[in-house]
Amino acid sequence: MPGFLLDLDGTLYSGDRPIPYAADFIGWLRRNGHPFLFLTNNSSRTPEQVAAHLKQTGIPASPGEVFTSSQAAALYMTDEGLSGQTVFCIGEGGLRQALQEAGFTLLADDAPPEAQAAAVVQGIDRAFSYGKLMTAVRFIRRGARFVLTNPDHLLPWNGELTPGAGSIASSIERASETAPVVIGKPSPIIMRYAVAKLGLPPEDIWAVGDNLNTDIRGGVDAGCRSALVLTGLADEHNYKAQIAATGVTPELVCRHLMELADHIGSRS
Template structure:
């Protein structure tokens, strides 16, 4: 395991697969967050999930016994709303998504237009239909900008994997012929949003996550440090395969969250 880089002052922490699986906390998640808080080390929860608001994400963590408040949560939906407000000021959008995305757009003061929008913004939508696909493809092909909250092809659920926002996006891309601007990991846009929230430089921040394709790639793309924890997608068995396929060697590799806690808090607590 690599030694903690002295320049790391804060941490961007993935959620599903890193701190929990579905509704079950991963061993040591509560201790990690409690110790970061006690040591006064800044951190944010950074998630590609666009279906929940920050308050709902915090409540989900609290229900599992992980200390959390909404001010510590950065979602791809909130980052997408800010991106649209900054890149296309005054634009009206046609949203395809759930409460987390709709609330983020509302809080950003972005108006809806389901007929002739400037932007189509899409996240996970578990009520997605052929009609929605047709409308989205036509609006984008006619010139509307296409913004995607996150490219995840699959989502874990209690009953197994289910299609994610990226799967819906694959259909829209095929039908419209247009590639979206991707906000969530592995894109650097969500990471920049979170780093700006911390008020730090990218080299002062490290990403903690379980997924080489999203978390570690996002950290590298954003110029951050990377701490891989083998609690989710990446395991001891498939680690070499992921290193070979991504070309990424994380700065630190931890078997569990107690190793992460020792790495980031050990010299302080």
């Protein structure tokens, strides 16, 4: 019985719009008892908000079925022995909640120069500023870890491309002259946690998504099976060029998610 790591935006919904067959696919997974996780690089939403958004687009979901790059970042920092320490967070509600729930103390945005931080943890922050950049760089230059929730440098939003967490990270990296530890897809860090949560060997898990560089690369590198869906960043017109450009080849290419269900159903 294979399990599934499912990307969200471009795979199960597109912004606020449902994607055809996505709700059918989740229904099929539930009826057949396939283990799965909603696995997202988006650090801005809490698991509760992700589940609510899924419901809005027609897919019943519970927060416990969601695993975000923010939760993975908090787990990673705990595993690195930073439990209970004070950190500087550049991010939105999802990241702040994940860090606080894991027991980290968050410094204020206008932390005084003498403040100490064990790490700078950064995700998408649509209120990013020169002041936050300066504070982050100061801490990292003094030896704080630099942890990045996800490397996505551009996000499709209402038909245009907007700067993602990776673009903010580039400014911090440039000024601190320190590369971040990247948590989200395609990093093995989030993949390791996600595979462990499913409790299956990687070869029994399908990584599913619309992004070759993150969803599919992460899955392939983790030893999972992989299915690219042509409903988001990749579509019927561009996917061959994207495969050539990224050097990442998915095991399966599907026009929509029920093609994946049919592929698996016909083989079980």
